[in-house]
Amino acid sequence: MKIDDVDFFYLSMPEVTTDADGSQDALVVRVVAGGRVGWGECEASPLVSIAAYVTPMSHGVCRPVRDSVLGETIDKPDDIRRIAAKVAYNSMDLLQAPHTWSGIEMALWDLLGKARGEPVYKLLGIERPARKTPYASRLFGNSPDETLAGARESRAAGFRAVKFGWGPFGTGPVQDDVDHLDAAREGLGEDGILLVDAGQIWIDDVEAAALRLPALERNRTVWLEEPFHAGALDAYAALGARTDKLKIAGGEAAHDVFMARHLIDFGKVGFIQIDCGRIGGIGPARQVAEYAAERGVTYVNHTFTTHLALSASLQPYADLASDTICEFPVTPRQLAIDLTTNHLKLDSNGELSLPEEPGLGIDVSPEALAKYRVDVEIKVNGKSLFKSPA
């Protein structure tokens, strides 16, 4: 099959707020090859990722992503890897390229799975996907009382594991954070699994983060996520060495396999969290999952948007039966719900299974593409380089 078309659908809620909620907009990718269609999704800044697809070439290794994709042959998984290597080399100096490519890559797996009548995990060599235990991902409340209520709400919705993040956490006095952590534990009950996401708030200040360790430990936090800037590997390792009761998590910002490996090798994280919409798609995520498994590091998906992205993000570690936990966006904006006509559902044990349908097993809603459509036009020297599909 030859890649004939790649289309980008920029979707957005009517209002986008400063909440740390990535479901407020979306960049959905449709790839057409051999008369078949595949769907994928890029994480973050739709306009910029579109620009990286169509931008005029700056020089031989700063080419638009388009130049390495259109017209390529796609008949087998190795073709996806070959095109990925081509993009990485030809767009070496185009920083945004991995985010753009990620959605295309997902769509290519989806398309290939549909062409073969097999789910993507089978194309990755996985026979029987393991069930995952989703954790509810939510923001800290504005007050400890709100955090308490949120924890109870998530438990009532059937989630045993809940991750609290962002909001006021880390921005004020230590005691405020202690109160939020105590409230979260109280709301979760004794057997709830507590995860905490600090959203890089301490940048590289190990001491500031360490001040929160006693309350994190006392409340039996399983992981502390992104205490620091994604590149502050020394700080990750130093904080991890200060506790044997919880593990440090990170990795969502990785835009190539190397960055994820550095967090494992030098940052000594215990959980590696990969966003398929950033790292270059499913193939590189699978590489990280294998690398982590060999080193006793637990792989977790990072997904805060739609169930298209969710299905893609669960494929790379579907066979890792001991890596049971998975991120599950619990309270996304309506756009993320509406985008797909089917959704991954919790079973009676509160567990998730991957779809058995071909490809990613998720159908995109044409109505949602129309309803949330953002109309983009990019013109260079009078020539239209991009216009949102009708």
Next chain:
Amino acid sequence: MKIDDVDFFYLSMPEVTTDADGSQDALVVRVVAGGRVGWGECEASPLVSIAAYVTPMSHGVCRPVRDSVLGETIDKPDDIRRIAAKVAYNSMDLLQAPHTWSGIEMALWDLLGKARGEPVYKLLGIERPARKTPYASRLFGNSPDETLAGARESRAAGFRAVKFGWGPFGTGPVQDDVDHLDAAREGLGEDGILLVDAGQIWIDDVEAAALRLPALERNRTVWLEEPFHAGALDAYAALGARTDKLKIAGGEAAHDVFMARHLIDFGKVGFIQIDCGRIGGIGPARQVAEYAAERGVTYVNHTFTTHLALSASLQPYADLASDTICEFPVTPRQLAIDLTTNHLKLDSNGELSLPEEPGLGIDVSPEALAKYRVDVEIKVNGKSLFKSPA
């Protein structure tokens, strides 16, 4: 002073080829604050960096660069650092942001220097900048004869040090590379300084790179630059451990200080090469220069475009008298020559000094901004987010 305006000028040669030559287009930034003007330059993919400046917000930490810059106060160097931290946090999930910010940051230093009547290096605390020995940066020839001729040409033009890169190097049989290296040495003469840039051609294949070591050593190559993908730290360290006659160089892709530090700490490079147009500007580059100096690693600028970028790129290590070598674009496209009305010139010893004029000491030509202008318009939902300045 309040930052009132930030304008982007996308410039391009009429024809852009696949040569690994970054001078074929440019993204020039003009900042206006307190009635004063500063100029800077972003490296690579102008359209994408413009998009990162104006893109609609995706969520609280995926904001357009603009939101963290316009209206900010700029009276002292610490203000630049403060705005840089704001951009880094608010645009955490916007991958292209560091490239966009780099040009703005440079322009802020230029503006601040002009406001104080001091060159930028003085604002960095540097009293007397050291002279640098520029190396001529050029592509390998298509044949060893062309490489030989190129080496002779650069020597005749007064350069003792010449860097050859890209072209056929690393793409064919080992013997081809050996022939090019022998030709380069022959053309440079016994006392010429030979540098080689492999342009990431071996990705992470240490053995493939190591096959070239004997010829690199025999021809007294000072450094082998970017043998691997910028993130393949293990490969950098492994290759470096295979030779004590030459050093490994890298770093141009670093888009934050952490990445440069990782190349030093884990990649064990002997030369760290920083592009001010990518790493976030002059401030972070200065941090890397200091970090490298403490560890016995030599800092070198990475500059392949205009003398505006060249002046900016020399400021961060102007006081490191032992780090004498600097990159100097010898055969840039006409756009890069025309962009500035003054240029850094080699003195009679073939050495370069920084301008003593306030700011970056380089004047941008209004004629060049008009002549090479690329007209860009970005519209979102019918609203013009960006239009090239007239």
